[in-house]
Amino acid sequence: MTTQIERFSFAERVSHWTSALCFLYAAFTGLALWSPRLFWLSGVFGGGETVRAWHPWAGLIFSVALGVMFKRWAGQMQLDQDDQVWLAKSHLYAQHIEAGIPESGRFNAGQKMMFWLQSASAFFLLLSGLVIWFPEVAPRSARLIAILLHPVCASVSMGGIIVHFYMSTLAVPGALSAMVHGTVSRGWARSHHGKWFREVDGR
Amino acid sequence: MTNGWCDIANADVVLVMGGNPAENHPVGFRFVMEAKRKRKAKLICVDPRFNRTAAVSDSYVPLRSGTDIAFLGGLIHYAIANDLCHMDYVRAHTNAAFLLQEGFAFNEGHFSGWSDEKKSYDKSTWQYELDGAGYAKVDATLENPRCVFQQMKRHYARYTPEKVAEICGCTAEDFKKAAAVICSTGRAGKVGTILYALGWTHHSHSVQLIHTAAMVQLLLGNIGLPGGGVNAQRGHANIQGSTDMGSWNMLPGYLRLPRANWQSFDDYIKATTPKPLRPDSMNYWANTPKFAASLLKSYYGPAARPENGFGYGWLPKLGETENQSWGFIFDRMHRKEMHGFISFGMNPVANGPNTEKMLEALARLDWLVVVENFETETAAFWNARQLGEKFYPKYVDPKAIQTEVILLPAACFAEKDGSFVNSSRWLQWKRAAVPPPGLAKPDHEIMARIFLAVRALYEKEGGKGMESLMAMQWNYAQPLAPSLEEVAREVNGRDVATGAQVPGFAALQADGSTSCGNWIYSGSWTEAGNQMARRGQEDPTGLGLFPNYAWSWPANRRILYNRASNDANGKPWSESHAAIRWNGAKWTGDTPDYKADADPHTFGAFIMLPEGVAKFYTTELAEGPFPEHYEPMESPVKNALHPNASANPCAPVMSSSADAMGTPDKYPYVAITYRLTEHFHYWTKHVASGAELQSNFFVELPEALANEKGIKGGDLVRVSSARGTVEGPAMVTQRMRALTVGGKTVYHVGIPIHWGFVGRVRGPLVNNLTPSAFDPNSGTPEYKGFLVNVEKL
């Protein structure tokens, strides 16, 4: 009897890591394009003109990859009754106190929140990004909104990603491995996503 | 110009009418702006369109095209009726006091002496009443009803502000407001100038129109003063030079062309040398024999001798009443009375009226030589159909054209030395900036080569009239390519015996001892060198005369008639506007238009005229001694002053199949043609920058008319006249207004001229529409104020 169960399919992992790489590129080059103080970052990522040319493409690929994830996961990301309780007790979760925190499904409420946050940000980043990409075509009023909306969304998104990164690497051992290898141990599944474990375990 | 460009800055009022200097003379227009800035001068713009001049004017009055004489006649009436004339000036310097013979009359649009059959006047009743000595009688009180002043007052009494409004389409209020400003210069200390251009000359009554302007300025005492005058803004860098050097009806220096009835030099001198009409008239044209003999001497050199009338007999002569102006040349060509045509720096297909007639006429020639910078519409006339089928569907089929066309590439202005004579009459010497490209040669070299080749042919084969060719002096160092310096020195004139350059026309003689190519240019290249190349910027009078900059004809005089800036006693009318001053021994300031050391009382102020004074009244023009308002040859309305003599009775009428005239029932709108700042004639459409600045042909329509027709900006419209059509996008604008003329709404349709079927940018030729209508005195076609219809396509 195998002790591993599949947590993320190949397709899910590909889209996650594609979006992750594009996000990193877009984030760092975005910082370069935002602030002259950070313009040196553009040197790291190919030089100013390359960065200007690639940043929107990275954003576009990010959006597509995120779109794939959105399509697969949106249904599973609906918040239920238990999630509400989870969220109310998230401070306990942060302190590793498990008592009284409801079991999670495939994604816990925190992950769901991260999903919606990133999806919404990405949507507005895409819209505003397109406007900024074509300044000679987009109307000035749209550009004036876009240049504010884009960095605001990017900031929210990047802030979220810092949390995401911390949670998935240091804070929750096993999470990174799940996204890399696609599988988790039955024990990990049961202790972190009890409801989901029972569903997939079928017992 | 009587004055000059820089001088406009001395004006208190600038009337721009029949011109659009902001658009067509933008560089010279700086002096208008200077007058506005520095003198608080008022700029009044009177034009059918609210144009770029109107945009910076202090007041704008709309006016129906071709009604300028009514407007100016209204000013004469307004000035006299409101006692705004500068009467001291009028008494001192005009023929206001001259008495006319009994029998002079004006009735129902015709002056006395009109013959309906001949369509011309017998001018005998127009003459002054002379005393026993042959001098005109005068009445210094100006009270005699037969004196010019009283006749003039009576003649223009009909031109009330209400009548002006009825004819011109402006309001009486607008007219009166403008008139009050213009006539505010009718006193010492205030001076006004009039600037005009082709908007006045392109009418079937253009010379009379300019005559009216001169009358207004004389009444207001504005002629001869800095900041005054009647100033023609010439359209090309050297068009003044071309006029001075002899056009269709003149020899160089405004000497008359020989005619068949003046077979001998003596006949010619007798007919063309005027007699003084007053005892104090200097009558400078009495020197005509000196100028004419010296001219012939420069033509024929040693062959011109007193015994043979200086070779006068060799000159070709016009028929007694023959007219060889533009329209008539092409009419003859159209009637197959010409075999060949040399088009030198001219593009008649583009700039002649009634394009189709031009094309047909050229197609009836055996040969055509075009000397040009580019392949022009004229050089490519045979191919009009193929090059511009869209615009010229009905032109002659190239296969049917037998005319042999030779295009000779000519250097452009920047590729040769020589002089430009600008509107200010300044001869400015220039140097070639770059050599001509390829095989292109300067005009004078082309001319020399043709001349020598033709002469060699005659020498070999003989032929009619060869004596003149053989006798002609051609003693240039390089006969095939004379230097322009040599030519310029010849034009200035020299002492035949010593070869020394004459210092000026005063040195010219009638006995053949001097030669001179153009007496008015005498003094331009003296023993002191090339005066035209001078660039001194000194301005000793502070009036912007710049006497050491280039050289101004005549005698480096900057303001013509400047003696009139002083009263009869030689006292300036005002200290601020004295062009010259009498210091007790001589005149100082500008070169005096007077004998330099003659006491102010010696002569009348207008030394060129037999009267010795300026003329309100003149017998020299075809259609009357006083200008009268006549409608354009095609007009939307009948003449409100005399409906039975509506248009100019003396205007020549052409009768070929191509000379149709339209009527307002079929062609209800008044079309005007004009130039744009961005282009220079039909040339700059060949140039990248010009092509960019105005790439597209367009038709300007008043918004009200466009609304009536459902036309929006950019919609394609067809404009048609009795002669032809043009098509292009409409520019719908409020800058053109509906005018109310005698209770009827009249719309203008504005069409800029600059396109054609060759060049970087192409479009229809406006002259497809223009009529074969001409001024009887100058022969200028009526390019403005003809009838068209407009349809949306």
Added chain:
Amino acid sequence: MAVTTVAKLVDTSLCIGCKACEVACQEWNDQEFTLGVFNNTYQTQPDLSPSFWNLIKFNEHVDDGVNSWLMAKYQCMHCADAGCIKACPAPGAIVQLPNGIVDFKQDNCIGCGYCITGCPFDVPRLSPTSKKVYKCSLCSDRVGAGMTPACIRTCPTNCLTFGSRTDLVQLASIRTAELKEDGFMDAGVYDGPGVGGTNVLYVLKHASEPEKYGLPKDPRIPWTVSLWKGPLKWVANAAFLGTALGAMLHYLKFGPQERHDDDTD
């Protein structure tokens, strides 16, 4: 020694729309001449372009039956507080010279087009081919060599004047007073106080309605641009650092999440 701030004065009351400045600009800057687009006005082009930096706008109006045709030259205004510089991420792509000229250095330009949005006058234009942004340089090359900008050198009516900003401000106020004397009571100077003053000054007959000339009424760097390139930058950076710091503190205090992950139970 302090460098004098240079400026250009456009006295619209003296402009006759001759377009000489347009040609001079094109020629000096080696721009290719193209063909104009018909748009029912006398304007050469409907708008500025990457290869057309100086456009006379022909503004037609009729007020109470009185025509006006207000020509106004339209080009970079060389603002003291330049929105383009504020928006530009690439150091050295847009520089403000000591003499006040705002100059685009295409070698450093990355083509992001932010300057277009940052400009309150909507002047810079992005070339679709070179992906660089272009605009009037006030002929910084000529000025650097002691010459007058090409447009000003060619103006026939003295509508354009070049000189020190201080002198031109004075000249502009003299002209304004003259126009008021001529009855244009609304005459005034347009120099964009909202952007710290422009080094292209205008004298307008109708100063309270600059829109009539195609000029913005109260030009300012858009607040979204200021926010974007100002406080927002710092807030966001602080937030990133704060989040990262929070994560670190969390780890140090609580460590990783320990759960019973063994498969048997």
